[in-house]
Amino acid sequence: xDTQWSRWEVFKQxxxxxxxxxxxxxxxxxxxxxxxxxxxxxxxxxxAVSMWVVQADDIFSWxxxxxxxxxxxxxxxxxxxxxxxxxxxxxxxxxxxxxKRSMTFVDYxxxxxxxxxxxALEQALATFTxxxxxxxxxxxxxxxxxxxxxxxxxxxxxxxxxxxxYKQQQYYATIGSHVSKHKTGRENDDEE
Amino acid sequence: xxxxxxxxxxxxxxxxLAEFEARIHRGEKIEPGDWMPEEYxxxxxxxISQHAHSEVVGMLPEGAWITRAPTLKxxxxxxxxxxxxxxxxxxxxxxxxxxxxxxxxxxxxxLSGKAKYSxxxxxxxxxxxxxxxxxxxxxxxxxxxxxxxxxxSYGPYSRAMVRICAEETFHHKQGKEMVxxxxxxTPKQRQMAQDAINRWWWPALMMMGPHDADSxxxxxxxxxxxxxxxxDTVRQEFIxxxxxxxxxxxxxLPDPDLRYDEATxxxxxxxxxxxxxxxxxxxxxxxxxxxxxARRRAHDDGAWVxxxxxxxxxxxxxxxx
Numbered sequence: 001x002d003t004q005w006s007r008w009e010v011f012k013q014x015x016x017x018x019x020x021x022x023x024x025x026x027x028x029x030x031x032x033x034x035x036x037x038x039x040x041x042x043x044x045x046x047x048a049v050s051m052w053v054v055q056a057d058d059i060f061s062w063x064x065x066x067x068x069x070x071x072x073x074x075x076x077x078x079x080x081x082x083x084x085x086x087x088x089x090x091x092x093x094x095x096x097x098x099x100k101r102s103m104t105f106v107d108y109x110x111x112x113x114x115x116x117x118x119x120a121l122e123q124a125l126a127t128f129t130x131x132x133x134x135x136x137x138x139x140x141x142x143x144x145x146x147x148x149x150x151x152x153x154x155x156x157x158x159x160x161x162x163x164x165x166y167k168q169q170q171y172y173a174t175i176g177s178h179v180s181k182h183k184t185g186r187e188n189d190d191e192e
Numbered sequence: 193x194x195x196x197x198x199x200x201x202x203x204x205x206x207x208x209l210a211e212f213e214a215r216i217h218r219g220e221k222i223e224p225g226d227w228m229p230e231e232y233x234x235x236x237x238x239x240i241s242q243h244a245h246s247e248v249v250g251m252l253p254e255g256a257w258i259t260r261a262p263t264l265k266x267x268x269x270x271x272x273x274x275x276x277x278x279x280x281x282x283x284x285x286x287x288x289x290x291x292x293x294x295x296x297x298x299x300x301x302x303l304s305g306k307a308k309y310s311x312x313x314x315x316x317x318x319x320x321x322x323x324x325x326x327x328x329x330x331x332x333x334x335x336x337x338x339x340x341x342x343x344x345s346y347g348p349y350s351r352a353m354v355r356i357c358a359e360e361t362f363h364h365k366q367g368k369e370m371v372x373x374x375x376x377x378t379p380k381q382r383q384m385a386q387d388a389i390n391r392w393w394w395p396a397l398m399m400m401g402p403h404d405a406d407s408x409x410x411x412x413x414x415x416x417x418x419x420x421x422x423x424d425t426v427r428q429e430f431i432x433x434x435x436x437x438x439x440x441x442x443x444x445l446p447d448p449d450l451r452y453d454e455a456t457x458x459x460x461x462x463x464x465x466x467x468x469x470x471x472x473x474x475x476x477x478x479x480x481x482x483x484x485x486a487r488r489r490a491h492d493d494g495a496w497v498x499x500x501x502x503x504x505x506x507x508x509x510x511x512x513x
Contacts, residue, residue, distance in 0.1 A: 004295040005502070024286040024352070027295055029505035041282045044275065045359060063225040099220050101342065103355040135223050166265070167272050172365035 008034035009059060011052040011094075011108065012042050020052050021104035022094065022137070028053075031145035039147070039157050045167060048158045051147045058143040060117040062136045088113050090141040091120035095133040106137045197230040205229075216417040221347035224290040232416050235409060236346055237293050239418065244284035245302045245309035251277045252486050253317040253479075254326060262320060269366050270323065276363065280356050287348040303491055305484055311469065312395050314477030321374055321384035322392070327367015329389070329396040329434065335360055336430045337400060345417030368437075375441040382442075389438060390446045397461065398469045400427040406466075428458055435459040 004027040011020035023042045028034035034053040043051065091114055094106035109128050114120035120138045147157065165171050198205050208227055215222065222228055251274050258274065261267035285295055301307035312330055317323065335357060342353035374385035401407060401423045413419040421429075436452075436459070438445060449462030471477065 004299065005505075007289065007295070023355075024283050025289070026282065026286075029501045030508055033501055033505065041279050044272075044279055061225055063223050065226045096223075101350070101354055103351050103358065105347070105351060134221075135225070164268075164272060166269050166366070167276075167359075167362050169361040169365050172362070172369050 005029045005033075007056040008038070008053040009056055010034075010038040010042055011054070012038075012048050012104075013050040013052075014047040016049055020050065020108040022106045023104055025056065026053070035145060035147055043158055043161055046158075046162045048161070049154055050149065051157075053145050054139050054143055058139055060121070060138040062121060064132075064134050067136075086115055088115055091117065091123075092139045092141050092144055093120070093124040093128065094137040094139070095124075095128065096135040097131050097133055099134070106135055111141060196225065196227050197233050198227060199230045213416070216345045220345075221350060222345050223347045229416075231412065232346075232418070233291050235413060235416075235418060236349060237288055237291050239413075240284055240288040240291075240349055240352075241293065241298050241301070242308050242310075244281050244288060244298065245307050246313065247277050247281035247284060248302065249309045249313045249483050249487060252483055253313055253315070254323060257317060257320065257323050260320065261323075266370075273327070273363050273366070276359050280352075280359070283352040283355055287346075287352045290348045299491075303484075303488055305475075308473065310399060311472040311477060312399050313483060314472050314479045315391070315395055316479050318391075319384050319388065321371070321381075321388040324367045324370025324374065324385070325388035325392045327363050327365075328371050329367075329392050330399070331360055331363040331367060332434055333396045333399040333430050335364055336426050336433075340419065340421045340426055343417075343420045349418075371443075372441055375443055386443050389443050393446055394465065394468075397427060397431070397464055398466075400424075400430070402466065402469075403464075431459045431461055432457075 006027065006029075007025050008028055008031075009025050010023050012023045013020045026034055026037040026041055028037050031053060034055075035051060038051050038053055039048075042048075090111050092111055093109050095109055096106045109124075112120050112123035112127055114123050117138045117140075121136060124136060124138065147153065161167075198208050202208070209229060212222070212227060212229065212232075222232075254270060254277075255274050258267060258270050261270050285298060288298060289295060298307070302309070312333075317326070338353050338357050338360070342350055342357055344350050344353070371385050371389070374381040377385075404410060404422045404424045407423055410419065410422060414422070435445060435450060447462045449460070451460050452458075453460050472480070475481075
């Protein structure tokens with residue numbers, strides 16, 4: 001059986017003022033491959049200005065239900081890596097706060113400093129208290145791989161989706177009207 | 193780690209099941225990590241993986257027409273649409289993976305012929321008018337089903353559906369536009385459009401699956417909020433939207449029993465040929481073998497790309513160390 005490599009969770013930022021949001025995952029051999037695949041899979045439409053990828057094993061997740069039961073489940077690879085509490089390090093915190101219909105999962109809310117993912121979760125629970133969270137993701141900050149923020153890369157990665165207007169349903173707005181109103185003749189639509 | 197997938201023999205099963213069903217009743221989404229009945233998980237893996245396979249195989253009937261698109265604009269649209277289907281397959285495999293099934297296992301099931309996918313893709317695309325008709329009818333039927341599934345109780349599946357519906361509306365519209373243009377075109381174009389509608393109408397109606405009375409999984413799927421509408425309800429929505437539009441375009445539908453029912457506001461259809469449906473499901477459709485062969489060939493032909501990527505990643509790691 002072929003390997004499909006590791007799974008990487010993908011976070012997309014729609015505009016500079018919005019948080020990175022979990023959109024789904026890709027399989028890839030390394031971080032660069034993961035970012036490139038993430039771009040092809042998740043940025044075929046506007047909007048995007050930046051993408052992050054994190055290997056699935058580096059994500060520590062808790063749902064509200066799990067927290068209530070104090071049965072945190074952890075990525076096993078990390079447990080094996082850190083049997084002792086490590087020195088203070090930085091963790092990226094993501095959370096989901098609504099059951100509303102959405103195409104994204106957890107949003108990035110900020111960073112905390114902690115000695116372990118469990119401690120980072122405690123910090124997050126104490127820090128981000130404005131609204132109740134339904135799911136938390138905690139990721140060591142150095143495990144987050146980011147797309148190149150230079151203007152050149154942002155343009156070449158994300159501008160083409162904006163220009164391909166034929167992927168937008170508004171492009172076909174005229175066919176929303178009653179068909180009897182159509183005066184269009186035979187197809188010669190590439191001369192426009 | 194305690195088992196998150198409950199079975200009826202668990203001591204606390206009934207209590208947890210009641211809490212789980214109450215959550216669904218309140219409109220909450222079930223997320224990876226939450227407790228769920230093993231049967232809920234099993235049904236979701238079955239549905240989502242079949243759905244993912246359908247997106248992947250769905251590229252084949254249309255992909256074959258990319259080189260033969262009549263204009264540059266139509267070619268760009270078709271490339272974008274086929275690329276979308278590849279992406280939709282990825283979204284759905286991701287959703288299934290959150291339930292603990294591996295990408296490798298799902299791909300293996302598809303390539304070995306063990307897995308099922310939507311039977312609609314086992315019909316041939318004979319003319320360019322089929323491409324428009326697939327967009328209008330096949331994607332139209334898929335969107336009806338997917339809009340229903342976007343409301344489902346499992347978070348990852350619901351989110352994949354919301355994203356897919358947002359993108360797929362363009363597939364539907366470009367197809368409808370093509371067929372309407374042909375319907376107003378030359379006699380040859382009108383004849384091509386009519387012929388394509390004649391061939392795709394019934395298979396499109398079969399896409400929603402057997403009648404409610406013959407759909408064995410429906411009861412549990414409805415109770416747990418996976419399906420929020422029945423097969424026949426979704427089918428009726430599809431017919432009510434598409435039948436009048438097709439007739440309005442001056443085309444006909446291959447159903448002598450089709451009529452508008454004033455009392456219910458529904459377009460009533462004649463009997464569906466379920467023998468044909470089951471024959472295609474069982475692998476005896478016009479294109480089952482060709483589709484699987486094309487999928488395997490694509491996988492094998494891509495082996496060198498996967499090997500190269502892996503070799504590159506290995507070397508980068510070696511350099512880094």
